Amino acid sequence: MRINFKYLLSSTLLIISQSAFAQMNIFTCEPEYAALAKELAPDARIYSATTAMQDPHQVQARPSLIAKMRQADLVICAGADLEVGWLPMLQMKAANARVRSTDKGLFFAADHVKTLDQMNNVDRSMGDVHSAGNPHVHFSPQHVLDIAKALTSKLIQLDVNQRDSYQQRFTNFSERWQLAMAQWQIKASRLQGMKVIAYHSSFRYLFDFVIIEQVADLEPKPGLPPTSSHLASLLKQAKKDDISAIIVASYQDRRGADWLAEKSNLPVVVLPLSVGGNEQSTDLFSLYDSVLDLLSQAYILQK
Amino acid sequence: MKNFQFFPPRLSAVISNSLVILSPVKVSAAFILTGIFPILSFAQTPTLSNLTVSAVLDGYYQSEDRLMTERVKGFGLGETELAFSASIDDMFFGKLTTVFESHDGESEVNVEEAFIQTMALPNGFTLRAGRFLSDIGYLNNQHLHTDAFTSRPSAYRAFLGGHYFDDGLRVSYIAPTDLYWTMGAEAFAGDSLRAEDETGEREFDSTGVYTAFTKIGGDIGIESSWQIGASYLRNENGQLSPEDHDEEGGEDTHAHSASYTGKNTLVADFVYKWAPNGNYKYQHLTLSAEYFRVSDFMLPELHDAHAEEEHENEESNTKDYHQAWYVSGVYQFSPHWSAGLRYGKLDSQLQHDAHFDQQTLKETELSIAWHNSHFSTVRVEFSHQSNVGFESVENDNVITLQYVMAMGAHNAHQF
Numbered sequence: 001m002r003i004n005f006k007y008l009l010s011s012t013l014l015i016i017s018q019s020a021f022a023q024m025n026i027f028t029c030e031p032e033y034a035a036l037a038k039e040l041a042p043d044a045r046i047y048s049a050t051t052a053m054q055d056p057h058q059v060q061a062r063p064s065l066i067a068k069m070r071q072a073d074l075v076i077c078a079g080a081d082l083e084v085g086w087l088p089m090l091q092m093k094a095a096n097a098r099v100r101s102t103d104k105g106l107f108f109a110a111d112h113v114k115t116l117d118q119m120n121n122v123d124r125s126m127g128d129v130h131s132a133g134n135p136h137v138h139f140s141p142q143h144v145l146d147i148a149k150a151l152t153s154k155l156i157q158l159d160v161n162q163r164d165s166y167q168q169r170f171t172n173f174s175e176r177w178q179l180a181m182a183q184w185q186i187k188a189s190r191l192q193g194m195k196v197i198a199y200h201s202s203f204r205y206l207f208d209f210v211i212i213e214q215v216a217d218l219e220p221k222p223g224l225p226p227t228s229s230h231l232a233s234l235l236k237q238a239k240k241d242d243i244s245a246i247i248v249a250s251y252q253d254r255r256g257a258d259w260l261a262e263k264s265n266l267p268v269v270v271l272p273l274s275v276g277g278n279e280q281s282t283d284l285f286s287l288y289d290s291v292l293d294l295l296s297q298a299y300i301l302q303k
Numbered sequence: 304m305k306n307f308q309f310f311p312p313r314l315s316a317v318i319s320n321s322l323v324i325l326s327p328v329k330v331s332a333a334f335i336l337t338g339i340f341p342i343l344s345f346a347q348t349p350t351l352s353n354l355t356v357s358a359v360l361d362g363y364y365q366s367e368d369r370l371m372t373e374r375v376k377g378f379g380l381g382e383t384e385l386a387f388s389a390s391i392d393d394m395f396f397g398k399l400t401t402v403f404e405s406h407d408g409e410s411e412v413n414v415e416e417a418f419i420q421t422m423a424l425p426n427g428f429t430l431r432a433g434r435f436l437s438d439i440g441y442l443n444n445q446h447l448h449t450d451a452f453t454s455r456p457s458a459y460r461a462f463l464g465g466h467y468f469d470d471g472l473r474v475s476y477i478a479p480t481d482l483y484w485t486m487g488a489e490a491f492a493g494d495s496l497r498a499e500d501e502t503g504e505r506e507f508d509s510t511g512v513y514t515a516f517t518k519i520g521g522d523i524g525i526e527s528s529w530q531i532g533a534s535y536l537r538n539e540n541g542q543l544s545p546e547d548h549d550e551e552g553g554e555d556t557h558a559h560s561a562s563y564t565g566k567n568t569l570v571a572d573f574v575y576k577w578a579p580n581g582n583y584k585y586q587h588l589t590l591s592a593e594y595f596r597v598s599d600f601m602l603p604e605l606h607d608a609h610a611e612e613e614h615e616n617e618e619s620n621t622k623d624y625h626q627a628w629y630v631s632g633v634y635q636f637s638p639h640w641s642a643g644l645r646y647g648k649l650d651s652q653l654q655h656d657a658h659f660d661q662q663t664l665k666e667t668e669l670s671i672a673w674h675n676s677h678f679s680t681v682r683v684e685f686s687h688q689s690n691v692g693f694e695s696v697e698n699d700n701v702i703t704l705q706y707v708m709a710m711g712a713h714n715a716h717q718f
Contacts, residue, residue, distance in 0.1 A: 053582055058583045061718055062718045063529075064520065066485075070479055085715060097422060101393070224638075253584075
């Protein structure tokens, strides 16, 4: 009886310690990469530093994030300077050498795709622009596929024992994603030529994929909130052009958009910036579905 | 001035002149900055070494003098700084922060940070060496230009000389737990925290200050975050010697060094932040409070004399420690506007021959700031100080106007 108990205890401890060891700790800067990590490494312990209701530019290097990064085996962020205000501070405070360089456990999505709107000459009078290009790359379906592929290689590099499992996961994801892409393409084709006023360049890649024209920005300059004089100039434009909707992201303030909507009779469409930005968006697939459905509704109503 | 002058005055003049060849006479800190500006282009096109360059411009107008502040009445430059940082290699990170200040028409160039830090020690350990900001308390490791008020609370001004940076070594450790838990220890030269030495004959320990600190923090749901900390500072050179007659507190309006010192300093700090949905872009609230207690500020023989007199004079209300605390609330109610309210109180003991008089300073500050962008702030602050026992300053209202603007590399969003 005593021996049995001892055996039981030690084997339980062994299982616990082994599973704790095998479980990879993944820290992501944004929820879209937490969702992608979940597709490729569903057994990992995944933590997202932000939600779709938060501006990923303006995050505080708060204690809980430092503690999570301290334990991470892999850190996945958008890159292209999106997290420049808080990621370096977290890395400094977390004292975790495993996730400090992209040679090891750090992964920047934007490193693996060609970003739009790269600029050679950037200065602050232009607003908070990123010379490395627009970092909100997760709304390009092709980019997501490329990033998934690169992330699979990263996972294998860090955890070579599970190489086959990661590869299998990627193949599975890739097949489902390409199937979905075909359907999104059909939906997108019905939206082609839609003109919108949007807030920030959060949906630059989505508009590029669907071929929607963002004729104006609620922000006078990137990173600066709408001003009344800027909104007044947008109102003139809204009446002139053939605009279908005012688009804001789930984390953005609606006040400017609501004012403009009231004066111009245009609908305000709140699109989820990422997974979790509305009830429908529970993973990357449903995020795309939801965004395209919301845009379709607005476009049909306007016609 | 006496402690943190990095270059001897003559040398700093030579350096200034080499940067601004056309002005051989006295060079203001602003001119020195313009001389260095071309380097700032690095910020946009990182070189191979990925050097990060940033400059913060800080200027002010203050209607009256305030006790124990570096900023004096009238126009002046605050903490106008130029900072360089980069990973040195895979093992080390380095940072240099130079601060330009002007007081009464005099310019100072000081080095506030010049440190290396390890990047690859295992198990959550970090070593930092050189000159750096001590990690005690909540505010001390933050740069002045990130503050919501134009000057540090009286606790910092009285006991730490505004903010305490020094030459030394730090080892810190962060635990691998979901609850944030860090702890560390530091050793410093401690020149700026030495007790007054009027005779110049006193022997000081060359390594005078040792600290230990710990911080714990976490989130409450998605909207709230908190951190509490406790720190201890031991100052081998902090005790008054019998020949001292006056502490400098209240007399000097421009001081880098601590006005009140003691052997043991305890600090407790608390901060709480809240943002709707955890989204800091539009609104957020920061509440913070700190308490300082400085004890053992007399040498034992002095203490005996003090006790004797105490015995004779029962009405005396002096204590054998200094203390100070503040509470502060800052609400950013739109991306463009924020407002802060702070109340602080300092109780200190001023030495007169062999007895001590209690002094009390109470300060209430209201600050309103306009932020055109993430990088620019213009602030107006109304401050009311009322004091008992301080000699040189009457109870007063002070209005301060200030701008703080950052160029170059993005400033960090420290908690």
